[in-house]
Amino acid sequence: MPAAARTTAHHLTGTVATDVLVVGAGLAGLHVATLLARQGHDVLLADRRTTLTAAIRTTGIFVRKTLDDFPLPVEHLGPPIRRVLLYPPGMRRPVGLVSDRDEYRVGDMAALYEASAATAAEAGVRIALGTRYTGRHGGTFRLTGRDGPAEVRARFVVGADGARSTVARDLGLDRNRHLLVGAEEVFEVLPNGEPPTFHCVLDPSIAPGYLAWVVHDGRHAHVGTAGYADRFPQGLRRTLERFSASAPGLSGVDRPEAVERRGGPIPVGGVLRRISCADGLLVGDAAGAVSPLTAGGLDPCLRLSELAASVLDDALNAGRPDTLAHYSGAGLRAAFRGRLSLRRGLSQVRTPAAATAAFTLLRTPPGRAAAGRVLFGDRSFPGRPAAPRLHAAHR
Numbered sequence: 001m002p003a004a005a006r007t008t009a010h011h012l013t014g015t016v017a018t019d020v021l022v023v024g025a026g027l028a029g030l031h032v033a034t035l036l037a038r039q040g041h042d043v044l045l046a047d048r049r050t051t052l053t054a055a056i057r058t059t060g061i062f063v064r065k066t067l068d069d070f071p072l073p074v075e076h077l078g079p080p081i082r083r084v085l086l087y088p089p090g091m092r093r094p095v096g097l098v099s100d101r102d103e104y105r106v107g108d109m110a111a112l113y114e115a116s117a118a119t120a121a122e123a124g125v126r127i128a129l130g131t132r133y134t135g136r137h138g139g140t141f142r143l144t145g146r147d148g149p150a151e152v153r154a155r156f157v158v159g160a161d162g163a164r165s166t167v168a169r170d171l172g173l174d175r176n177r178h179l180l181v182g183a184e185e186v187f188e189v190l191p192n193g194e195p196p197t198f199h200c201v202l203d204p205s206i207a208p209g210y211l212a213w214v215v216h217d218g219r220h221a222h223v224g225t226a227g228y229a230d231r232f233p234q235g236l237r238r239t240l241e242r243f244s245a246s247a248p249g250l251s252g253v254d255r256p257e258a259v260e261r262r263g264g265p266i267p268v269g270g271v272l273r274r275i276s277c278a279d280g281l282l283v284g285d286a287a288g289a290v291s292p293l294t295a296g297g298l299d300p301c302l303r304l305s306e307l308a309a310s311v312l313d314d315a316l317n318a319g320r321p322d323t324l325a326h327y328s329g330a331g332l333r334a335a336f337r338g339r340l341s342l343r344r345g346l347s348q349v350r351t352p353a354a355a356t357a358a359f360t361l362l363r364t365p366p367g368r369a370a371a372g373r374v375l376f377g378d379r380s381f382p383g384r385p386a387a388p389r390l391h392a393a394h395r
């Protein structure tokens with residue numbers, strides 16, 4: 001049986017024992033589960049989704065550092081993107097930045113999740129889809145799947161269950177309080193003669209506290225917006241419709257009637273402080289491992305999963321749960337200090353007039369250099385800054 005087919009084969013009933021129960025088969029959960037299974041541990045991975053190809057939340061933009069450091073299957077990645085256009089409110093006279101390196105690639109997320117699940121299954125992870133974590137009862141964790149409820153006795157539980165983690169609540173760990181909400185439409189496109197481009201619109205009436213985007217890589221268009229939920233007077237959905245009607249970078253593009261819709265919460269308060277206890281730990285969005293400024297969470301979730309797997313491996317081998325105390329977000333938060341203050345700055349841009357004024361700075365050489373550092377820098381999670389290489393875009 002191919003590995004992908006085995007991923008749904010685990011039906012759970014009664015009481016199940018495992019070394020590690022991982023709740024959530026997003027990229028964070030899949031990665032930590034695979035690493036632990038490769039270290040020889042018994043791992044059960046449960047997700048409430050019945051298929052990993054549906055209910056996708058992310059645009060799937062992978063940054064260069066991730067592409068350099070993780071062996072993502074290239075056949076599931078879109079063409080490299082080097083060009084970014086930043087638009088003020090009104091969308092006239094964008095600021096163009098072009099890197100001399102490939103900076104981004106958009107993943108075909110359905111295929112990437114399936115490939116990651118196949119890799120996890122090959123490593124020996126038992127994957128139970130259509131299986132919801134419903135809570136902790138004393139020493140066991142309760143799952144409800146297609147065959148009804150099951151009790152799991154696990155030495156450790158990993159909360160990879162996203163921004164509003166129930167596992168975090170049940171373990172008494174920190175929870176995300178500072179969240180944006182985002183939504184996008186995705187559809188196939190043909191190459192339009194332009195280089196693959198990431199269009200970003202800084203307009204608080206469309207994206208309050210963040211930005212709206214169009215990514216056109218010659219294969220797919222992603223048209224989306226995100227911001228603070230309470231600052232969308234017409235609601236997120238209506239605002240996305242309004243943006244989509246006049247979004248840049250789509251001239252000559254036939255938008256199909258049926259588009260894929262994605263969306264969800266994005267934690268931007270920085271990695272949480274208390275992300276482990278003697279019974280388990282958190283990874284990915286559940287741990288707040290998202291860049292507060294760019295809202296990119298794919299690179300952080302992969303890197304934090306590596307740390308989590310190594311700490312859990314030590315704890316399982318040593319038989320000492322207190323080893324998990326070394327897994328703390330408090331130290332990691334230091335790397336986010338700069339990005340947290342930039343997030344506070346971005347959240348203060350509340351009117352189109354303020355955003356337009358910010359573009360006056362952005363058009364200066366220091367402003368362009370700062371934008372280049374954010375967009376093309378070598379920072380990752382927790383990462384170190386490095387000088388970007390960019391030159392002006394010729395439009």
Ligand SMILES: Cc1cc2nc3c(=O)[nH]c(=O)nc-3n(C[C@H](O)[C@H](O)[C@H](O)COP(=O)(O)OP(=O)(O)OC[C@H]3O[C@@H](n4cnc5c(N)ncnc54)[C@H](O)[C@@H]3O)c2cc1C
Pocket residue numbers: 023024025026027028029046047048049057058059060061062131132133134160161162163166181182183184224262263264265266283284285286289290295296297298299301
């Ligand atoms: C609109 C949008 C666009 C984004 N675009 C980008 C981008 O382009 N690049 C980037 O780097 N980051 C992006 N992000 C952020 C990024 O997608 C996330 O940081 C990343 O996907 C987090 O992965 P994760 O595995 O931690 O969580 P998730 O991918 O959210 O996975 C959590 C999983 O847990 C499961 N689950 C939840 N509760 C339960 C339960 N009780 N029982 C069982 N299963 C459960 C869910 O079904 C889900 O599969 C975006 C986010 C949004 C909302």
